[in-house]
Amino acid sequence: DSGVTQTPKHLITATGQRVTLRCSPRSGDLSVYWYQQSLDQGLQFLIQYYNGEERAKGNILERFSAQQFPDLHSELNLSSLELGDSALYFCASSVEEGFSSPLHFGNGTRLTVT
Amino acid sequence: AQKITQTQPGMFVQEKEAVTLDCTYDTSDQSYGLFWYKQPSSGEMIFLIYQGSYDEQNATEGRYSLNFQKARKSANLVISASQLGDSAMYFCAMREKATGRRALTFGSGTRLQVQP
Numbered sequence: 605d606s607g608v609t610q611t612p613k614h615l616i617t618a619t620g621q622r623v624t625l626r627c628s629p630r631s632g633d634l635s636v637y638w639y640q641q642s643l644d645q646g647l648q649f650l651i652q653y654y655n656g657e658e659r660a661k662g663n664i665l666e667r668f669s670a671q672q673f674p675d676l677h678s679e680l681n682l683s684s685l686e687l688g689d690s691a692l693y694f695c696a697s698s699v700e701e702g703f704s705s706p707l708h709f710g711n712g713t714r715l716t717v718t
Numbered sequence: 719a720q721k722i723t724q725t726q727p728g729m730f731v732q733e734k735e736a737v738t739l740d741c742t743y744d745t746s747d748q749s750y751g752l753f754w755y756k757q758p759s760s761g762e763m764i765f766l767i768y769q770g771s772y773d774e775q776n777a778t779e780g781r782y783s784l785n786f787q788k789a790r791k792s793a794n795l796v797i798s799a800s801q802l803g804d805s806a807m808y809f810c811a812m813r814e815k816a817t818g819r820r821a822l823t824f825g826s827g828t829r830l831q832v833q834p
Binding site for chain 2 (some may be wrong): 632692698708713
């Protein structure tokens with residue numbers, strides 16, 4: 605168990621809808637990362653938050669947004685969903701200090717857009 | 719250009735044998751870190767091992783070791799004494815210090831199947 609909690613485990617929704625994915629990082633970790641894993645794109649970094657502030661952006665679409673709250677949990681909001689958004693969405697957390705510190709991943713939320 | 723290249727989409731190995739999973743990387747940074755993760759069929763991503771670019775010795779963690787060849791820009795994962803539970807996807811990832819970014823860039827992965 606990595607200590608990173610993601611909910612829900614599965615989400616099925618229709619095109620055009622909006623969903624929210626939730627992540628609680630490991631105790632003590634201030635950084636949260638969101639990744640998308642799809643068959644054709646592999647594991648793609650979306651966005652990182654550190655202690656409530658956006659720290660880095662990756663290949664995140666404008667339809668997607670995220671935030672990190674004062675209690676350090678994070679939410680990823682996906683709107684105007686398309687079939688191609690179907691993927692496994694991971695949240696990961698890490699300590700900020702230490703170049704060698706790995707990312708610790710949650711079990712992911714599997715999103716299916718129909 | 720691909721930052722991380724894993725050229726073996728799939729590999730088979732007999733139980734109790736050793737297997738090497740290839741990873742090459744592309745960076746002009748002198749300071750970087752290389753990570754390997756395992757993803758079983760259940761989906762979670764499990765951190766296995768880390769190698770820093772300035773580490774003089776190859777990293778080892780139990781049955782996992784890294785064959786790090788800096789000049790060739792390769793960081794191959796060696797799994798000794800394979801077990802059935804090692805069947806999974808394996809991903810190589812990199813973090814470059816010069817970018818200032820702490821997110822990892824992942825390769826496309828290698829699916830390992832351990833046969834009894």
